[in-house]
Amino acid sequence: MRALALFILFMGVQFSPLAATDIFIPLRDNTQLAATLYLPEQGQDQVKKFPVIVQFTPYGRAEAKSRGEYFSQHDYIFVAVDSRGLGDSTGQFVPFIDEGNDGYDVIEYLAQYPLSNGKVGTLGGSYRGFAQWAIQKYRPPSLHSMVAIASVYPGYDFPIRNNIFSDYAISWLDFVLSKDESKRYGSGDGWSNAYLQQKNNGTAFKDLDKYNSHLSKVYQAWLARPNYDKYWQNMVPERSDYTEISMPILSITGHYDGDQRGTLKYYKNHQQWAKQQAFEQHSLIMGPWDHSGTRMPKRQVHQAQFKPQSMLDMPKVYLDWFNWALKGKNKPDYLNLPVIQYIQSKGQWLGQHSLGSGSNIELVSLQSMLINQGEHSVSPVPYSSYNYDPKKEITLPKEFDMTGSVDLPSEQRSYAAFETPALEQNKVLFGQFEAHIWLSINVADTDVYLEAFEACPDSAMRFLSQAQRRIKYRDTLSSPVSTPINVPFTVKFDDFDWVAREINQGCKLRFLVRSSKWHQQKHFNSGLPVAFHTMANAQAAEIRILHSDDFPSHIQIPWLDSSADVVKPLNLPLGQ
Numbered sequence: 001m002r003a004l005a006l007f008i009l010f011m012g013v014q015f016s017p018l019a020a021t022d023i024f025i026p027l028r029d030n031t032q033l034a035a036t037l038y039l040p041e042q043g044q045d046q047v048k049k050f051p052v053i054v055q056f057t058p059y060g061r062a063e064a065k066s067r068g069e070y071f072s073q074h075d076y077i078f079v080a081v082d083s084r085g086l087g088d089s090t091g092q093f094v095p096f097i098d099e100g101n102d103g104y105d106v107i108e109y110l111a112q113y114p115l116s117n118g119k120v121g122t123l124g125g126s127y128r129g130f131a132q133w134a135i136q137k138y139r140p141p142s143l144h145s146m147v148a149i150a151s152v153y154p155g156y157d158f159p160i161r162n163n164i165f166s167d168y169a170i171s172w173l174d175f176v177l178s179k180d181e182s183k184r185y186g187s188g189d190g191w192s193n194a195y196l197q198q199k200n201n202g203t204a205f206k207d208l209d210k211y212n213s214h215l216s217k218v219y220q221a222w223l224a225r226p227n228y229d230k231y232w233q234n235m236v237p238e239r240s241d242y243t244e245i246s247m248p249i250l251s252i253t254g255h256y257d258g259d260q261r262g263t264l265k266y267y268k269n270h271q272q273w274a275k276q277q278a279f280e281q282h283s284l285i286m287g288p289w290d291h292s293g294t295r296m297p298k299r300q301v302h303q304a305q306f307k308p309q310s311m312l313d314m315p316k317v318y319l320d321w322f323n324w325a326l327k328g329k330n331k332p333d334y335l336n337l338p339v340i341q342y343i344q345s346k347g348q349w350l351g352q353h354s355l356g357s358g359s360n361i362e363l364v365s366l367q368s369m370l371i372n373q374g375e376h377s378v379s380p381v382p383y384s385s386y387n388y389d390p391k392k393e394i395t396l397p398k399e400f401d402m403t404g405s406v407d408l409p410s411e412q413r414s415y416a417a418f419e420t421p422a423l424e425q426n427k428v429l430f431g432q433f434e435a436h437i438w439l440s441i442n443v444a445d446t447d448v449y450l451e452a453f454e455a456c457p458d459s460a461m462r463f464l465s466q467a468q469r470r471i472k473y474r475d476t477l478s479s480p481v482s483t484p485i486n487v488p489f490t491v492k493f494d495d496f497d498w499v500a501r502e503i504n505q506g507c508k509l510r511f512l513v514r515s516s517k518w519h520q521q522k523h524f525n526s527g528l529p530v531a532f533h534t535m536a537n538a539q540a541a542e543i544r545i546l547h548s549d550d551f552p553s554h555i556q557i558p559w560l561d562s563s564a565d566v567v568k569p570l571n572l573p574l575g576q
Helices: 002-011 063-072 099-111 128-133 168-177 193-200 205-209 213-223 238-244 260-273 315-323
Strands: 019-026 032-039 052-056 077-082 116-125 143-149 250-258 282-290 341-344 348-352 359-365 370-373 375-377 383-388 416-419 427-431 434-441 447-454 463-469 491-492 499-503 508-514 540-546 554-560
Touching: 019 063, 019 099, 032 063, 032 099, 052 063, 052 099, 052 128, 063 077, 063 315, 077 099, 099 116, 099 128, 116 128, 116 315, 128 143, 143 260, 143 315, 168 193, 168 213, 168 427, 193 205, 205 213, 213 463, 238 260, 250 315, 250 499, 260 282, 282 499, 341 427, 341 499, 383 416, 434 447, 447 499, 463 491, 463 499
Parallel strands: 052 077, 052 116, 116 143, 143 250, 250 282, 282 341
Antiparallel strands: 019 032, 032 077, 341 348, 359 554, 370 375, 370 416, 383 540, 416 508, 427 499, 427 554, 434 491, 434 540, 434 554, 447 463, 447 508
């Protein structure tokens, strides 16, 4: 019956260049997903078949119009599909729940489409990247490749990272679940003022949905699970799923991509658990971009500027990949090395045989670094400290780092700073920082953020990377532990974002430690679940960072080794 229905649909379509056809795709549970097909040029007397590329989206399938036209011009059927319950699709949308099963049905349906040659690939970024990994839990037999960009890893990088919820959790829900006339998202849409009021008035984070009851079911379900537990883990592939993946995969992320953490988690899981021959077909491209720049590269992110070599022609990259994976054409030279990285400041693309093989680790003790306490001086005491008082009123941030990613602290006593001596020669940061920090605190729990910056003479600090920990989850993301009051304990910060940048002679690396950030859930320093904290629970905290022979806090700095497994430079296709 399905084949007959497809044949009837096929006979009714008039094919022309860039033809767009709207259809409904039936799922096993009788849900109908709305889809737009962008079809290659096909005469009435031709019966040529083409590979299919699918993009699943919660943002409205019309967003893919230019992408669909591009691929149809290159002899692909491109299909944009509304997530269930959104756009014109029937059913109910619950974020991160149905993409795997729905994707299986859609892919197998399109593999039988009369113009399809049976080979299907998937493409998309952010939530659309997550959808592709969710489909890997079910492994549809007609899926032959995927290009996953800036892929969300639910519970691990959004809406919660290391047990700390993002303010953007509810504004994203507002954007995808609200009707068109009431959608709001990001800064300047009213949510920034809502965040500010919540932080200053001391109302509970869980009550941000007070005037948006249509968001409550999902929002409250998320907040009820601050642990990284089975609720989140079941949304993504598990070990046995990675073992069975056998198709070519292209992953793409950026240094300032908020979902770099998720993209690399998928990549490393696949590296750890896949069959070697299968993982050899998984390529990774990492540029200097922010989240949106992973799909539409920009020369400038706020005041941070990148060289022309960073401006990849992303549609050409996708096309080159699918021409190889779905059509059997030769792979371009630049894709022959599985890891491709951009070096900021140098403006070079480097190729690697494996991620991380170029890191030469320098272990630097905090005791050896200058500490900013009004004036730069070597600390005469075995600890540095700062205060975090959640009762203190804040204002909307007036100053951000050069990428616009991090609000810079304004009061010296609200953070502690450490910095390396000035470099005697140019050196390339290449990899992930790691820090082992001894702390003592006078409250039951708090958050600690550790941020790395480049500090050069006569220029603003440039953000490089960051890590964060909720103290009661310092041992594992899955279950809390108690915190001894005013007793030293150690915290490992091993979730820094990947950085690749040349640091010039005369510049320093500066590290800031603090307990409050604008875009993150506010902690009131109580031991209760943070989503339920109010100003009544607020306690002022003194955070001591210990750095002595007895408490050897240190940071590991990844420099590029001159003998590293790196081929340089590579020439990638550039856009405008």
